[in-house]
Amino acid sequence: MAYRILSLDGGGIRGLISTIVLMRLSREKGLADWLEGAQLLAGTSTGALIALALARGIALEEILALYRDKADEIFDDSLFDNLKDAGTLLGAQYRTEGLQRELQRLFGAARLRDLKKRVLITAFDLDNEDPRPARRRWKPKLFHNFPGSDSDGAMPVWKVGLYTSAAPTYFPSHNGYVDGGVVANNPSLAALTQTQDPRAELNPRPALGDVRMLSLGTGGILSYIAGKRHNWGYAQWAKPLINLLLDASMGIADYQCRQIMRENYHRLAPIFPPNVNIMMDEWKRSKELIKFGESADVAPTVEWLGQVGW
Numbered sequence: 001m002a003y004r005i006l007s008l009d010g011g012g013i014r015g016l017i018s019t020i021v022l023m024r025l026s027r028e029k030g031l032a033d034w035l036e037g038a039q040l041l042a043g044t045s046t047g048a049l050i051a052l053a054l055a056r057g058i059a060l061e062e063i064l065a066l067y068r069d070k071a072d073e074i075f076d077d078s079l080f081d082n083l084k085d086a087g088t089l090l091g092a093q094y095r096t097e098g099l100q101r102e103l104q105r106l107f108g109a110a111r112l113r114d115l116k117k118r119v120l121i122t123a124f125d126l127d128n129e130d131p132r133p134a135r136r137r138w139k140p141k142l143f144h145n146f147p148g149s150d151s152d153g154a155m156p157v158w159k160v161g162l163y164t165s166a167a168p169t170y171f172p173s174h175n176g177y178v179d180g181g182v183v184a185n186n187p188s189l190a191a192l193t194q195t196q197d198p199r200a201e202l203n204p205r206p207a208l209g210d211v212r213m214l215s216l217g218t219g220g221i222l223s224y225i226a227g228k229r230h231n232w233g234y235a236q237w238a239k240p241l242i243n244l245l246l247d248a249s250m251g252i253a254d255y256q257c258r259q260i261m262r263e264n265y266h267r268l269a270p271i272f273p274p275n276v277n278i279m280m281d282e283w284k285r286s287k288e289l290i291k292f293g294e295s296a297d298v299a300p301t302v303e304w305l306g307q308v309g310w
Contacts, residue, residue, distance in 0.1 A: 003195060003206035004213075004310060006038040006054075007188040008047030009250060009269070010181045011218030012167070012280025013075070013289065015046030016067045018216045020293030021268060021301075022050075023060045028302050037310055042120040042191035044180035046218065046280075048164040049103075052157055055115040056107060066102060068290075071283030073098040092172045093281065099165060103158035112145035112160065113153030120144045120194050122180030122187050123163040126173060140183040142190055146200035168242065170281060186250035188215045188257045188267075212308045213261060214301070215254065217269025219292060221277050223247065266304040270296040 008018055025031055035054065043051030053063050076098050112119065121143040130136045143152045143160045152160070163177035171179075184190050192213065195206055223243060230236070250269075257265045270292065272278065278285050 001206075001210065002309060003040070003211050004038050005040045005042060005188075005191050005195070005211065006035070006051070007186070007191050007213060007215040008041070008043040008050050009187075009215075009217045010043075010045030010047050010164075010167075010179065010185045010246070010280075012046050012170070013067065013071055013283045013286065014218035014278060014280060015050055016064070016286060016289040017219045017270065017293040017296070018047060018050060019060060019064050019067060020290055021216060021296055021298060023064070024294070024296075024298055025301065025305070026060065028298075031302065031305060034305060034310055038117065040118045040120060040191060040195070042122075042187040042194075043164070044122045044183070044185050044187045045165050045167060047187070047216070048121045048180060049161050051119055051121065052115070052161055053106060055117040055119050056110060056157065057116055058106065066106070068286060070098075070102050071286060074102065075281045075283050092168075093170050096162060096166070096171050096174060099171070100158070100162055103161045107157040107161070110157045111153060112143065112155050112157060113151075115145055115157065118144065118146055120187065120191050121160050121164050122183045122190060123160070123166075123177045124180065124182040126176045126178060129176075141177065142183075142194065144194060144200070146194070146197075146202065148197075148199045148201045150199045167280065181246050181249070184249055184253055185246045186215065186217070186253040188213060188265075189253040192257060192260065208260065209264070211261065211264060212310060213257065213265050214305070214310075215257065215265070215267040215269075217250070217267065219278065219289070220247075220269055220271040222271060222274055223277075264308060266301060266308075268296070268298065268301045 041051035041055050075094055123141045125141045126138050128139055145153045162174045164180040166174050167179040254267055
C-alpha cells in the first residue's frame with residue numbers, strides 16, 4: 001500500500017505560492033480530497049507553518065488569509081528598531097511578537113501529538129546544552145509526532161512553528177533554535193528518511209518503493225554570480241551567502257529524492273522570470289506572488305497524482 005508524503009519548502013511570504021498551488025490542485029477534477037490522502041506532512045519554515053496548519057485541520061482558505069492579511073504584522077519593522085539595530089548589522093530585521101501571536105491564535109494549546117496527521121518539521125539547535133563538554137555542540141533538529149523513543153509529541157505546535165521560522169538576520173533565534181532552512185530548505189529527503197527510522201513506530205513500515213512524495217517549492221529565483229574567480233571576504237559574501245546555501249540544499253535534496261524514488265517522486269517548483277527577485281519578507285508584493293501561483297503549470301502534477309494513484 002502506498003505511503004504518501006507532501007513536502008513543503010521554506011521561503012517566507014513566498015509560501016503564498018505553495019498555498020495557491022495546493023488550492024488549485026484541490027479544485028481539479030477527482031482531486032477535491034487529495035490532501036486527505038497525505039499521511040506525512042513535512043515542512044521547513046513557511047512550509048512548516050502550512051504543514052502544521054493542514055495537520056491541525058485548518059482550511060487552505062484560512063492559511064491564505066493569514067499570509068494575505070497578517071503579513072504586515074509578522075514582518076513589522078519599526079524605525080526605532082532599525083536605528084537600535086543599525087539596520088540588520090547589530091540585530092535581526094524583525095521581532096517575533098507578531099508571528100508568535102498568530103501562531104498562538106491558530107494553534108492554541110495544541111501539541112504535536114494532537115495533530116490529525118504525522119508531521120516532520122526542520123529546525124537547527126544552536127546549543128544542545130549537553131553537560132559533557134566533549135558532546136556539547138550545535139546540531140540539526142527534526143521535530144515529529146511519530147510514536148517512538150524520540151517523539152516530540154509533547155511539544156506545543158506554536159513553539160515548533162516559531163523555531164522553524166527563525167530565519168537568521170530576519171528573526172531572532174527562539175529558545176536556541178533557528179530556521180529549518182539551515183538544515184534543509186527542501187525537507188523532502190528528511191521526510192523520506194523519517195519513514196525508515198527504526199525509532200519511529202510505523203505499523204506497517206513502508207518499503208521505499210511504496211512511498212509517494214509530492215514536493216512543492218516557493219518560487220525559484222534565477223540567481224548567479226558572474227565571473228570565474230571571486231577573491232571575496234566576509235563583506236562580499238555576506239549578502240549572497242544565505243540564498244546560495246538555501247538554493248544549494250534545495251537542489252541536492254531534489255536530486256537525491258529523484259534518484260532514490262524515481263517515478264514515485266514529483267517536484268513542482270516554478271521559477272520566477274529573469275530579473276524577478278521576490279525576497280522572503282516582501283509582503284507588499286503578495287499580489288504578484290498570488291498571480292504567479294495562479295499561473296504556475298500544474299498539469300504535470302495533476303497527471304502524476306493520477307498516475308501514482310494518490
